[in-house]
Amino acid sequence: MIEVRLPIERVSPRDESAILALNNEYAAELSWLEPERLSFLLGEAFYARRIGTLEAFIITFDQDASYDSPNFLWFRERYPRFVYVDRVVVAAAARGRGHARRLYEDLFEQASRVGQAIVTCEVNAEPPNPASDAFHAAIGFAEEGDAVIHGGRKAVRYYARRIAG
Template sequence: MPATTMSKELLLIEKVAPADEAAILVLNNEHAAELSWLEPERLSFLLGEAFYARRIGALEAFIMTFDQDADYDSPNFLWFRDRYPQFVYVDRVVVAAEARGRGHARRLYEDLFDHVRRAGQTIVTCEVNADPPNPVSDAFHAALGFTEVGDAVIHGGKKSVRYFARPTAG
């Protein structure tokens, strides 16, 4: 199939498999400032705890989320656990630089919302950096219907974040 035809087709959203871990690790760590650095063992552990972990294409984008029952020690995840009895937390979503502008992040979130509803969950949560600021992420999450529900300074005062939630019912 010619490349021009292929580029117009939507790539499938697929479950993350063990064979994807090396590529996910590279993409994650290219964006460690926004996401946090992961070692291979930690990534494997987190994927084992994930409520929903999906990728698009060979690895144009990926998302990893956890529900309230996950064995996860992230201060952002724990902030939500302290306040919500049931939730799905978006821990990380990243789109490769060469794949930006294709709607991958929106597609991953929409698929997540559908999965969350089918699982009987009612709220999706996330955090966005306030310092350093991330205005693109702010606008993206607002367009998806997320609203701010709190904030915190974490990592010994090195980072400040704002917490967001979006109901999935309806």
């Protein structure tokens, strides 16, 4: 059986309810979003894409975004230009199909095309997310630092990957 590679497509307003549902399924790893906040984030996004009707999605910001996440601000204090991966989610039924890797590869191409040289992200240290740590290491991210945020309720590791810019 040949598996069809679903295209990577821009997120549009009609995708928002499905993105919200998938995001909030993984709120412990990401953060809970209300519809208005998601609309705002998508409006600020540097790159927001999905695969399939919603097998996976990614939302990123560049250094100029109006975004108050402590993780995003950590990178803004350290880099004059960067792309920050705020969230990438693959639906449970779509795991193992390479969607996250494809989204990142497409992001790297888009970022490089506009002269960006660094892509950043964070991964939870508490609660731990070893699968995400391993994935990011496998695609070339290196740890840049760590922090305890949200009044001590969450610990994160910060990662960066240099790309051809």
